[in-house]
Amino acid sequence: MQPTGNFTGCDSFTSRSLSLQPSRPCRGFPSRSILDAARHDEAIFGATYCHVEIESKSRSIIHLDMDCFYAAIEVRDRPSLRGKPVAVGGARDRRGVLTTCNYEARKFGVRSAMPTFMALQRCPNLIVLPTRFDVYRREAAVIRTILYRFTSLIEPLSLDEAYLDVRGTIFRETKLTSSAGIGPNKLIAKIASEMNKPNGQFEVKPEEVPRFMQDLPVRQIWGIGEKTERKLEELGVKTCGELQRFSRPELINLFGKFGLDLYDLCRGIDDRPVEPDRPRKSLSTEETFAVDLTTLEQCEEKLEELFQDLMADLAQKESTREITKIFVKLKFSDFTRTTAERAGLAPTLPDFRALLDEAFGRTGKPVRLIGAGVRFAETTLENAQLDLL
Numbered sequence: 001m002q003p004t005g006n007f008t009g010c011d012s013f014t015s016r017s018l019s020l021q022p023s024r025p026c027r028g029f030p031s032r033s034i035l036d037a038a039r040h041d042e043a044i045f046g047a048t049y050c051h052v053e054i055e056s057k058s059r060s061i062i063h064l065d066m067d068c069f070y071a072a073i074e075v076r077d078r079p080s081l082r083g084k085p086v087a088v089g090g091a092r093d094r095r096g097v098l099t100t101c102n103y104e105a106r107k108f109g110v111r112s113a114m115p116t117f118m119a120l121q122r123c124p125n126l127i128v129l130p131t132r133f134d135v136y137r138r139e140a141a142v143i144r145t146i147l148y149r150f151t152s153l154i155e156p157l158s159l160d161e162a163y164l165d166v167r168g169t170i171f172r173e174t175k176l177t178s179s180a181g182i183g184p185n186k187l188i189a190k191i192a193s194e195m196n197k198p199n200g201q202f203e204v205k206p207e208e209v210p211r212f213m214q215d216l217p218v219r220q221i222w223g224i225g226e227k228t229e230r231k232l233e234e235l236g237v238k239t240c241g242e243l244q245r246f247s248r249p250e251l252i253n254l255f256g257k258f259g260l261d262l263y264d265l266c267r268g269i270d271d272r273p274v275e276p277d278r279p280r281k282s283l284s285t286e287e288t289f290a291v292d293l294t295t296l297e298q299c300e301e302k303l304e305e306l307f308q309d310l311m312a313d314l315a316q317k318e319s320t321r322e323i324t325k326i327f328v329k330l331k332f333s334d335f336t337r338t339t340a341e342r343a344g345l346a347p348t349l350p351d352f353r354a355l356l357d358e359a360f361g362r363t364g365k366p367v368r369l370i371g372a373g374v375r376f377a378e379t380t381l382e383n384a385q386l387d388l389l
């Protein structure tokens with residue numbers, strides 16, 4: 001297991017001539033290795049993930065993850081914030097929640113999804129900035145095109161060196177750092193990408209997997225959340241090594257079908273393929289209210305919340321797609337519904353508000369549900385690139 005690839009001088013974001021320093025000489029990759037195209041990024045949480053699979057005896061998969069993505073963008077754009085604890089999210093007095101925070105803030109125990117008031121209790125000097133989803137979407141698109149540019153270049157290099165180049169290019173062009181994990185499967189690559197965060201990478205070779213898994217906290221495994229973690233703790237299990245003592249039938253007894261997955265995952269076995277994007281056609285968010293809304297003002301207030309949620313979702317899940325239409329859906333107290341939609345409008349709050357006004361004005365009935373959403377153009381690489389213009 002080799003931690004590799006910190007860019008020198010990156011910590012302060014000040015170095016103008018960042019040099020990439022591969023930790024070891026080029027190993028070269030077997031010439032018959034075929035880069036399995038740019039296996040598409042999962043735009044999860046607005047960060048750009050890229051799995052690259054090399055066709056050879058064993059798989060090599062890379063997981064690339066931007067470091068404190070939204071916060072890094074804000075700090076980059078406001079150099080006076082460098083070195084200070086910075087978070088991005090809703091304001092304390094509006095019962096806001098943080099989307100993320102930089103590594104300075106993490107030292108105080110501040111985390112993603114933490115209510116802003118709690119974060120400020122932990123770190124009174126925390127600077128909380130509002131989200132700018134349009135900027136995050138744009139950056140994610142830039143990063144994605146850098147990844148596309150590299151896919152044909154990766155073949156002659158060993159993966160870890162290739163990813164030094166990718167990460168270096170991303171840094172040169174966006175002044176944002178990323179981290180990469182390299183492993184024989186998705187599970188290991190994802191966990192490895194977190195090992196040397198921020199601004200680092202980590203490789204786990206196939207023969208190193210058993211040792212790597214041994215002391216790994218079970219929470220690191222995909223699918224294990226707080227509840228399962230607690231249940232395992234009651235059984236005296238904290239690490240993957242400890243979980244390995246359970247037989248398949250025992251795990252099925254405890255966790256049902258997921259027990260079967262757990263048996264493999266805690267051993268670092270994961271055969272999930274790297275899947276190309278299955279593009280969705282639309283993305284929307286909606287809320288049904290405990291008490292029907294009777295005035296346009298009430299609806300507008302709710303719409304603003306839905307809009308924030310939608311923008312967050314969009315930045316996380318579909319950060320690079322071209323939007324062709326926006327829509328607002330209303331369901332009324334008598335369960336009839338109406339949708340107002342318009343092509344060519346940007347997803348901005350005033351445009352959503354105009355659609356709400358239109359839909360509300362159609363009946364004036366009490367409203368039990370409001371939905372807001374966008375429809376996407378067909379995905380192609382060209383579209384992803386057009387999005388940048």
Ligand code: DCP
Pocket residue numbers: 044045046047065066067068069070071098099100101112113197198312316
């Ligand atoms: N995000 C969000 N809500 C969350 C988690 C994340 O809105 N609960 C957003 C903000 C993040 C971005 O998605 O900047 C990427 O998510 P990551 O999980 O990759 O977190 P970061 O990139 O912020 O930090 P890290 O350096 O740990 O990857």
Ligand code: MG
Pocket residue numbers: 047065066067068069
């Ligand atoms: Mg990230």
